[in-house]
Amino acid sequence: MEHQPPPFFNRGPAPLVRLTFFVSLAILLMVLDARFRYAENVRQVVALAAYPMQRIAMAPVDLFHGAANYFASAAALREENSALKMKQLRAAPELLQLEALKEENNQLRRLLEAQERSPRNSVFAEILYAARDPFSRKVVIDKGSQNGIAAGQPVIDDVGVIGQVTRVYLLMSEVTLLSDKDQAIPLQVLRNGLRAVAYGGAEGGMLDLRFMAANADIRSGDTLVTSGIDGTYPPGLPVATVTRIERDAAYAFARITLAPTAGTDRYRQVLVLSNETKPPPEAEQPARKPPRTKRQRKTE
Amino acid sequence: MQLQAHPQRILLPAKVSFIVLTLALGLLFDLLPWRNSAGVPELTAVVLAFWCIHQPRRVGIGTAWALGLLLDVGNGALLGQYALGYSVLAFLALAVHRRILWFPPWQQALQLLPLLLSTQLLTLVIRIAAGADFPGWTYFAGSFICAALWPVLSFLLLLPQRQAETMDENRPI
Numbered sequence: 132m133e134h135q136p137p138p139f140f141n142r143g144p145a146p147l148v149r150l151t152f153f154v155s156l157a158i159l160l161m162v163l164d165a166r167f168r169y170a171e172n173v174r175q176v177v178a179l180a181a182y183p184m185q186r187i188a189m190a191p192v193d194l195f196h197g198a199a200n201y202f203a204s205a206a207a208l209r210e211e212n213s214a215l216k217m218k219q220l221r222a223a224p225e226l227l228q229l230e231a232l233k234e235e236n237n238q239l240r241r242l243l244e245a246q247e248r249s250p251r252n253s254v255f256a257e258i259l260y261a262a263r264d265p266f267s268r269k270v271v272i273d274k275g276s277q278n279g280i281a282a283g284q285p286v287i288d289d290v291g292v293i294g295q296v297t298r299v300y301l302l303m304s305e306v307t308l309l310s311d312k313d314q315a316i317p318l319q320v321l322r323n324g325l326r327a328v329a330y331g332g333a334e335g336g337m338l339d340l341r342f343m344a345a346n347a348d349i350r351s352g353d354t355l356v357t358s359g360i361d362g363t364y365p366p367g368l369p370v371a372t373v374t375r376i377e378r379d380a381a382y383a384f385a386r387i388t389l390a391p392t393a394g395t396d397r398y399r400q401v402l403v404l405s406n407e408t409k410p411p412p413e414a415e416q417p418a419r420k421p422p423r424t425k426r427q428r429k430t431e
Numbered sequence: 432m433q434l435q436a437h438p439q440r441i442l443l444p445a446k447v448s449f450i451v452l453t454l455a456l457g458l459l460f461d462l463l464p465w466r467n468s469a470g471v472p473e474l475t476a477v478v479l480a481f482w483c484i485h486q487p488r489r490v491g492i493g494t495a496w497a498l499g500l501l502l503d504v505g506n507g508a509l510l511g512q513y514a515l516g517y518s519v520l521a522f523l524a525l526a527v528h529r530r531i532l533w534f535p536p537w538q539q540a541l542q543l544l545p546l547l548l549s550t551q552l553l554t555l556v557i558r559i560a561a562g563a564d565f566p567g568w569t570y571f572a573g574s575f576i577c578a579a580l581w582p583v584l585s586f587l588l589l590l591p592q593r594q595a596e597t598m599d600e601n602r603p604i
Contacts, residue, residue: 146492150522153496157518160500160511165561170510177504181462184455185505188462260464262507263471265570266563269507298507305507312564332564 178300189259251365252405254278268311272401275302283363285404291369291392292357293401309391310336318370319358323348326358329389338371340387345378349387365404442592445486449591453478462505470572475502476520477577480543481588483524484531495521512557520550536582543581547574
């Protein structure tokens, strides 16, 4: 007869067996996540479990902000108020003209039979926290699929583009910043309309303008705006300024470093723009009969 | 022969609710908005290693895996990255748990350091294999700070087990 140890000595599978099981489970998840993107459902479920934790973790920060607001002196507020009024007044003539220019632009586009630029909806959001992953640059905002946010939408603040929504949960979304290594954005030099693509991942949160010929007409201090040819970012949003250009005769391309215009560590408020790019109109196709099945052919 | 550096105290049994509470507090600390500052200790890892060493029958590799998965999602990292790292940490902690408690706290911290460092190294290798850049040597600073925190944390986490329900002068508990 086989001897069974009493139940209070029974410790289940050996540690090495457990380790092998959980490590293979983790590796399976990683492969599914990194290679096939099948693990999004798992992530959604775990995210719901982690959500209360994240909100509680945010509480001390909210408290700090609340206290800072409470103790902001009336003088500082008055000063800010008058500064904002001045700013609004200065912007007023341009804003008034903008309506007229928009109308004129639409008319001209209609004349040219070009596609009208549709106004985009936007969702106001606040940055909850910067994800603590030293390998990527992401922030988490407090609006999710419940507020109509979808992956791929551009995110801006009051001075320029900060990034793109890359993952959406029910109540939160992850925004990948322009300075992330895997993030690219199509740009245009404001001065002469030269098109280029900027990549993140340069040191100190800077961007790289790659594949620009060494003799390209680009100068230090140039402003770069979104070109809009990707259909994701609306055209004309300021993105970065050129800070450094190295032209080396040994290489075909110049090394151009850009400083992003928008800063994510300054304000918490951002705007998520909706994607309203229509697919190109499909060519009219003549209605075809569905192919006949075997049975139909048999009955004939 | 007295092997121990200090005579060991007789401790009360650990409460499951206290273990859960401390692990949750560690998670909360790690999910605070740290803005990518290097050198912030991973408190969950230390608390997890502590319970793996002190309560190896209650906290083990499965708990570590689940905690890691929560951190993966909270940090927006590659799914399974922390889960793998913490499973290995828990396994290593279980492997040394019989030996490490014979040493005084600061020597325990020295023995814990390679465990934490190897966990971080594993995560680094995984992420570089998945296409990330090397984040700089300050990445490893977290482990050293974690190890430095170990004596304080292990004192704090043992406090509830040191308090007797009724005081008695003649009893060692």
